[in-house]
Amino acid sequence: MDNAKIAQQLENLASLLEFQGANPFRLKAYRTGAQVIRDSAQSIADAVASHEDLTAWVGVGKSVAQKCIELVQTGTMQQLVEIQKEVPPTVLDLLRVPNLGPKKAAVLFKELQIENLEQLKRACQQNEVQKLKGFAAKTQQAILDGIAIAEQANQRMRWDQADQVVDALRMHLQDVPMLKRLEFAGSYRRGKETVGDIDILVVSDDHTIVMDRLGSFPDLASTIVRGGTKMSIRLENGFQVDLRVVPEISFGAALQYFTGSQTHNVELRHRAKQQNLKINEWGVFQIGSPAELENNPSLDGWVAGKEEQDVYQSVSLPWIDPHLRENREEFAWADADQLPKLLELEDIRGDLHMHSTATDGKNTIREMIQAAQALGLQYIAITDHSQRVAVAGGLDETRLLKQWKEIDILNAELGTQFTVLKSIECDIRENGDMDLSDDVLAEADWVMASIHFGIKQSRQEITDRILGAIEHPSVSAISHPTGRLLNRRPAYEVDMAAVISHAKKYGKFLELNASSKRLDLNDIHLTHARQAGVRIVISTDAHSTDGLASMRYGIIQARRAGLTQQHVVNTRSWPEIKAMIGVPS
DNA sequence: GCCGTTTTCGGCCCGACTGTTTTCAGTCG
Numbered sequence: 112m113d114n115a116k117i118a119q120q121l122e123n124l125a126s127l128l129e130f131q132g133a134n135p136f137r138l139k140a141y142r143t144g145a146q147v148i149r150d151s152a153q154s155i156a157d158a159v160a161s162h163e164d165l166t167a168w169v170g171v172g173k174s175v176a177q178k179c180i181e182l183v184q185t186g187t188m189q190q191l192v193e194i195q196k197e198v199p200p201t202v203l204d205l206l207r208v209p210n211l212g213p214k215k216a217a218v219l220f221k222e223l224q225i226e227n228l229e230q231l232k233r234a235c236q237q238n239e240v241q242k243l244k245g246f247a248a249k250t251q252q253a254i255l256d257g258i259a260i261a262e263q264a265n266q267r268m269r270w271d272q273a274d275q276v277v278d279a280l281r282m283h284l285q286d287v288p289m290l291k292r293l294e295f296a297g298s299y300r301r302g303k304e305t306v307g308d309i310d311i312l313v314v315s316d317d318h319t320i321v322m323d324r325l326g327s328f329p330d331l332a333s334t335i336v337r338g339g340t341k342m343s344i345r346l347e348n349g350f351q352v353d354l355r356v357v358p359e360i361s362f363g364a365a366l367q368y369f370t371g372s373q374t375h376n377v378e379l380r381h382r383a384k385q386q387n388l389k390i391n392e393w394g395v396f397q398i399g400s401p402a403e404l405e406n407n408p409s410l411d412g413w414v415a416g417k418e419e420q421d422v423y424q425s426v427s428l429p430w431i432d433p434h435l436r437e438n439r440e441e442f443a444w445a446d447a448d449q450l451p452k453l454l455e456l457e458d459i460r461g462d463l464h465m466h467s468t469a470t471d472g473k474n475t476i477r478e479m480i481q482a483a484q485a486l487g488l489q490y491i492a493i494t495d496h497s498q499r500v501a502v503a504g505g506l507d508e509t510r511l512l513k514q515w516k517e518i519d520i521l522n523a524e525l526g527t528q529f530t531v532l533k534s535i536e537c538d539i540r541e542n543g544d545m546d547l548s549d550d551v552l553a554e555a556d557w558v559m560a561s562i563h564f565g566i567k568q569s570r571q572e573i574t575d576r577i578l579g580a581i582e583h584p585s586v587s588a589i590s591h592p593t594g595r596l597l598n599r600r601p602a603y604e605v606d607m608a609a610v611i612s613h614a615k616k617y618g619k620f621l622e623l624n625a626s627s628k629r630l631d632l633n634d635i636h637l638t639h640a641r642q643a644g645v646r647i648v649i650s651t652d653a654h655s656t657d658g659l660a661s662m663r664y665g666i667i668q669a670r671r672a673g674l675t676q677q678h679v680v681n682t683r684s685w686p687e688i689k690a691m692i693g694v695p696s
Numbered sequence: 697g698c699c700g701t702t703t704t705c706g707g708c709c710c711g712a713c714t715g716t717t718t719t720c721a722g723t724c725g
Contacts, residue, residue: 143697338714
């Protein structure tokens with residue numbers, strides 16, 4: 112059982128206990144434990160096998176440790192099994208309904224035996240819900256509205272989709288009269304691969320005019336709440352947009368607060384408290400000061416809040432990049448004054464994964480070269496599909512060798528200014544064989560190996576296929592190593608810890624596929640690769656000249672994993688990369 | 697349930713908004 116599964120079980124346990132009204136701090140403890148376990152590069156299963164003391168991990172105490180041991184050794188958690196006899200797991204669906212939290216859901220379960228969305232909907236329609244104490248007509252209607260939202264796709268947006276919504280909102284809001292500052296916060300600003308809602312932060316002396324403008328956004332479906340400083344709307348596509356209007360003196364504190372993540376903020380405020388300070392969205396305050404009592408930044412006791420870096424500075428921390436704010440390593444780095452200089456788009460010198468019209472790409476090699484040159488790149492690899500990918504017109508050896516002759520001619524034309532690598536995205540067949548002969552692969556400049564078929568195989572089979580490819584002398588990198596498609600297809604079963612250690616041993620690279628639909632590896636796997644010393648290649652997998660712009664999505668993902676220029680191979684010249692392939696890192 | 701450079705007990709981040717209320721609980725972020 113891997114860390115993610117263990118974390119999921121702990122979270123389920125916390126949610127079901129919450130339903131039963133358990134001590135909130137106990138739930139917090141389980142959820143903290145789950146996050147620590149999910150983020151850790153070390154396998155819990157391995158730690159249990161070697162009788163390691165799990166309570167040495169901060170956030171894991173006696174109880175969570177015992178549950179981990181039980182899960183690893185037996186595959187189940189008795190306490191979870193027991194509680195599921197009392198509370199059916201389907202009740203967790205109820206918690207996805209906006210306006211319905213654990214307290215109200217528990218009442219509905221207890222009083223009306225409601226276990227799922229279908230039963231809840233019927234109870235509302237039959238006016239059973241509004242008869243309950245603490246519920247009334249408005250609450251019943253709010254639940255009914257919420258069910259419709261929960262039944263909708265209810266997915267998080269991919270970051271690139273959120274980016275488009277943000278652009279539209281910015282265009283709509285930026286010329287509001289008397290608008291002093293406008294910023295987008297939340298998981299969008301943290302660059303998370305998917306975004307749950309959009310958070311807008313505004314400084315203006317006139318709250319009404321800003322909120323009225325948001326209320327006229329063309330894609331608006333409904334206004335959820337509107338108060339003095341806060342407004343929430345729902346868009347036609349179901350997504351929520353939150354607006355906060357704050358005074359100029361509070362902008363930094365509010366930006367920090369609404370950027371999150373929640374666990375990052377909890378840690379920051381915890382540190383503030385130890386220094387007799389309190390941080391909220393209005394600023395940093397001396398505890399017990401008049402301003403703290405009044406929440407009025409103009410009074411004494413206000414310490415900081417105008418700029419985000421002032422907030423961090425007030426608790427003796429350097430400004431921390433939003434991409435790192437997940438309460439993983441950033442505070443330890445900040446304490447040691449070792450925050451990394453994160454990778455930037457300008458650091459990238461080449462793109463080592465793209466397709467041409469020879470297979471399923473939309474542009475010719477010459478067009479891809481021109482587009483790459485326009486972006487300032489020094490080299491590209493044309494990595495068309497191999498023959499196994501028949502639907503894409505994958506290349507057999509004859510066609511591949513012909514393409515390489517074409518590339519020779521182009522390189523002769525280009526001179527020393529730009530280099531096109533003779534490459535291939537070679538499939539790892541279901542039986543573990545490479546899709547092209549060793550002789551042909553040996554002639555390539557650059558070989559990426561990837562899995563497109565047999566993705567339902569067992570964890571062991573898929574892992575073995577990838578480990579075999581890593582060992583192949585001609586393979587340089589494994590592309591989109593987990594095969595996931597965001598919001599569409601989960602990762603296939605693969606032992607990433609084994610892949611990472613094998614890549615290290617054989618000096619091969621792992622790809623961060625920058626396509627906004629993939630972003631594969633994810634931030635956690637990238638972090639583990641960095642910690643293990645495995646080098647990463649970030650590439651676009653472009654199927655057209657436009658696709659080359661996807662590099663920026665990969666940069667954000669890499670930054671979230673704390674990657675710097677030195678962790679990423681294609682920040683180097685091609686000859687430097689070539690010298691690194693197959694050299695254990 | 698977890699934690700500790702004030703603590704092995706006593707605290708655990710913090711505030712806005714809504715609805716059902718006579719002063720606050722629930723939900724959300």
